[in-house]
Amino acid sequence: MEYIYAALLLHNAGKEITEENVTAVLKSAGVEVQDARVKALVAALEDVNIEEAINRAALAPVAAAAPAAAAAPA
Amino acid sequence: MEYIYAALLLHNAGKEITEENVTAVLKSAGVEVQDARVKALVAALEDVNIEEAINRAALAPVAAAAPAAAAAPA
Amino acid sequence: MEYIYAALLLHNAGKEITEENVTAVLKSAGVEVQDARVKALVAALEDVNIEEAINRAALAPVAAAAPAAAAAPA
Amino acid sequence: MEYIYAALLLHNAGKEITEENVTAVLKSAGVEVQDARVKALVAALEDVNIEEAINRAALAPVAAAAPAAAAAPA
Amino acid sequence: MEYIYAALLLHNAGKEITEENVTAVLKSAGVEVQDARVKALVAALEDVNIEEAINRAALAPVAAAAPAAAAAPA
Amino acid sequence: MEYIYAALLLHNAGKEITEENVTAVLKSAGVEVQDARVKALVAALEDVNIEEAINRAALAPVAAAAPAAAAAPA
Amino acid sequence: MALYTHHLPRWKRDEVEEIKRGIQEHPVVGIVNMHGIPASQVQDIRRNLRGTARVKMSRNTLIERALNELGGSVADLKEHFEGQSALIFTNENPFRLFKLLEQTKTKMAAKPGEIAPEDIVVPKGPTTFKPGPIVGEFQQVGIPAVIEGGKVKIRETKTVVKKGEVINRKVAGVLSKLGIKPMDVGLALQAAYYRGSVFTPEMLAIDEEACAKKIAFAASQAFNLSVNAAIPTRLTIGAIIGRAVSEARNVGVEAGVYEKDIIDLIIGRARREMLAVALAAQARGFDLDEETLK
Structure with a gap:
């Protein structure tokens, strides 16, 4: 998860999630950085609205609980 | 949450969560570090088993939603 | 359920779910394709709002799991 | 999610999840494949018992929800 | 939690959450005030919409995790 | 809610919730204290198990949003 | 003076x-x-x-x-x-x-002319009375009574006096016979x-229950604030970590970041999505193989 934590740290700090930035953060924590993982991370996050993604699953279950029952018989 | 992510990043990287390390990680992400917040974080984490808290989070999300609905009318 | 995954893959890739496309994906994975099933799948999915179904599954894991269990004996 | 769909498709078809196979499936669906993500996916799946993960996914949410409700009145 | 309660008291009283005010409130309650914690509190709350933060459910409460853990073996 | 927060602050600080203490805390926050409300609060809390009430809240923090409306006029 | x-x-x-x-x-x-x-x-x-x-x-x-x-x-x-x-x-x-x-x-029997402090309800069920004029008395105040097994039985639960109404002589008599004490004395x-x-x-x-609820509510708000603003305290640091971890997992799953720690969550998510679509397809005539439904 280090890579994701690094990305969220950058996001929270209002910085862009670039390969360079992610690498810098990981290194500062003493992580031996794997370029491919950084690339994969940045690519995956490219089209994602992080703010939404953070809150989505976190908030959704509350709303989901009710329809869950309704959906069950379907 | 930047400070928390920095701590989690260090934890995942197997590094100790000290004021120095947290500050270094935050700086690498371009965060203007506030010493008092770092101190408060490190102090709060002293009494916590981080691994346990992480594992609990892994199990909880789905379950957490349910009591919300039940408790709401209270 | 390879057939369904193939359909989802096409959907996510922004491609149309046609008999031809589904067949191509399945073949690429070394699946021995049954034409009748491909036809049935494409016909069935014509009226399905896949995006909605996916979102429901993502948001309400409980709901998705429940009918799954119920459907099991089928 | 395209990458994971491709992996699960291969798994269901009884094929090995290699970088080569995943890439082939993705390409067949017209996806512009990013090598780094394929690599990351295959690496992440290396030590994972997919069958088990699937079963856990199917069972966990339902089980988790039940005790949660019970805890609410406490 | 004293520091949080002091902040909420000030917020509810329509007063600004400054180091000075927080310190005064804590002292009035007989708390031995730690300057660093006051600083950290005020800094953390600077950019926070308190009204929103107090009403937005915080996820993954410690207690909710317990039943989840019980369900884990499932 | 100022009065409630004052009480909780005192409780967390390990101080007794007396009319005198509540009044002192409220005044320190610049609240114009209504004697009758302080008295009513202290009398009411005599028979309330605060620790229990707090724990109830800790179990269902998600629920906070719902009673918000109900509690507002208080 | x-x-x-x-x-x-x-x-x-x-x-x-x-x-x-x-x-x-x-x-x-x-x-x-x-x-x-x-x-x-x-x-x-x-x-x-x-x-x-x-x-x-x-x-x-x-x-x-x-x-x-x-x-x-x-x-x-x-x-x-x-x-x-x-x-x-x-x-x-x-x-x-x-x-x-x-x-x-304490609770006391009602005297004629007193005001009901709350709705006075006579519950249905058997009584100890033998058949006799008592049945008529019941009926006169609107309590439906029948004879069952040699005893008088009240057929259904009835509110005989509403809160704030005067309790008349007949009702007071019946209530006292039934041992109902509605008056707070x-x-x-x-x-x-x-x-x-x-x-x-x-x-x-003062409503103590309401006060306890307010305390709980205030505690929730404090808890929420501490977690949402990431202000660590001894009580909330666990939840704050949990929240950060959840957020990271959410982002990872949502974006498809294939990391070992969350790959099973991603598999689960894909599997659920497949099931949702499979069930929708099934409802429209696509036969699912047994394996899908396992």
């Missing part, structure tokens, strides 16, 4: 002086209505209040005279006289006094004087 003094017999003068002293020596003065309280119960109440509050019974006219002689805001208590009043003196605060008096109340605090203000019962009644 001088006028009153001249016309009062000695014992009345003493009584007025005693009342005045009581008022002056206690921060809280309450007015209670003693009407309809049996003497035995008054004694019980006095005993229960001993050391906390003192009940001073007197004629309303003398109490009024004492209040008038003292003048000022305490005289406003006169407006709350009702029935046969008595004064109650205490050093407790008025809220505590109200609570104490509520606790001394005890010292009802009409008003309390404290530090220049007169408090009415509505102001004094």
